Amino acid sequence: EAQVTQNPRYLITVTGKKLTVTCSQNMNHEYMSWYRQDPGLGLRQIYYSMNVEVTDKGDVPEGYKVSRKEKRNFPLILESPSPNQTSLYFCASSLTAGGYGYTFGSGTRLTVV
């Protein structure tokens, strides 16, 4: 089944403890992206990747890192999480940039205390 898989689905952590949210797609998509969803703000892009080893900042990159060493994987790293990073995170992928639309993962609900 074609899909984007995120793990974990739920995560509660403490301020300052490094964490990684994994994202993997099995559709050979070039374009991958991370979004965070907050009530009343819709989805905002954190980082995106046009292809392997090509990543760039989105609208809200502060406090996050990403890497794209393989085409299928695009992990999101929070080096020192803070409470304002409590949010619902989505990974998404698309065949290429442009009009294909994204396939979204099921989301990761992160709480930082």
Next chain:
Amino acid sequence: AQSVTQLGSHVSVSEGALVLLRCNYSSSVPPYLFWYVQYPNQGLQLLLKYTSAATLVKGINGFEAEFKKSETSFHLTKPSAHMSDAAEYFCAVSEAEAGGTSYGKLTFGQGTILTVHP
């Protein structure tokens, strides 16, 4: 730069009534436009998309949207609401020209929660 405005954060309709969710966009280049639906505790699912072919786009679950360039709008409609349509709906825009600063980036509106009453 691109942006999306969804008019109305909450829309309530009766079962069987017309559904109309409004979306206006801003884009400095020709856009691609999308509607996504999000059911509780789930990811986003693509409903339909406009990619410069027909201006009236039909999607899944009986939804359709019309691209109106003169009004910079892409409103979502369904003739008869069903209880299962209750969800949050997001309109999104991306640039249709490679090389632009936002090429490939989907910019979302704030979302509209649709409630369907029996």
